[in-house]
Amino acid sequence: MRIPEFLNICRFFGESRSAPVARERLQLLLAHERASAGRSELIGRMRDDIVAVIARHAGIDKRDVRVKINRRNRVFTLKIDMDVPA
């Protein structure tokens, strides 16, 4: 029996929900790959939050916000440079 047929029968009995497994595997894998690529989710979210807070009080163009991230030893420094209209 070919695998797709087998899966269809499983599905008939409500046993073929492999998507949640894919989701879990991806989440774990990507968390690991992002960390090793030096791309921390945390920094991105912090950047977005900081920009959102400032945007609430001053009319800034999100695209003109420059964010520099430096990592030295085990410390990140986050430098944010933006034009805020006077």
Place this chain on the structure above:
Amino acid sequence: MAEKKPATTVVVTSGKGGVGKTTSTAAIGAALAMEGQRVVVVDFDIGLRNLDLMLGAERRVVYDLINVIQGTANLSQALIRDKKLHGLHLLAASQTRDKNALTEKGVAMIMGELRSRFDWVICDSPAGIERGAVMAMKHADAAIIIANPEISSVRDSDRIIGLLDAKTERGKRGQEMEKHLLITRYDTARTKTGEMLGIDDIADILSIPVLGVVPESNKVLNASNLGTPITMADRDSPPARAYGAAAKRLCGQDIPLEIPAGRKPFFANWFGGRAA
């Protein structure tokens, strides 16, 4: 010319091959041109060009991107205007050179010139994460990441999203790169039964906003057989409508996301035995 607002440069990318970058580039390029925009689609897949085929322009390519970079032709000679849709233009990739012919300086020069002539510059990236892919994204203001509801495609998309911040001019300046997720080959029926990753799964995992969801459809193959973008060939078909809506969202229009209806009933799939 000096008064024209510079074009928005968009890269269509995915990491993984075969997910629909070229088809999507042609479909969205045509959809934007149908909205009255001046559009150029640029093929960065040096050595393996295919965008010309999707536009039915394969017999009209005389000069290509590399000829312009090397100075053997000027940009006007290399731009191919679509026969039916006059706002749509193609800059083909070279079929004979290798990707090293894409010099940084040459690409920067061409992108600058295209920006001044068009409203949209849409760069069709080759698969992979090497030079061609990096050059295609380098000057982009925005990116459309094409993903299939499939585990390897989502992983590769994540990888490409990382590169978009690290390798582009915008990223290097610390500016935000607009990222849009376009899910292609979506199968509502298989998602409902829990066999396939859903839209929310993919969007959550990649944490970028969804530009559109294109359903799996044999009309897409038909359009590429004919050499006409699906948005022109069969404009009322579900995939064409999905691409059309995605193009409008790209222009900033607020259009609610339409989830494609299921393709066929449960048992048809069972007896049909066709793996999508």
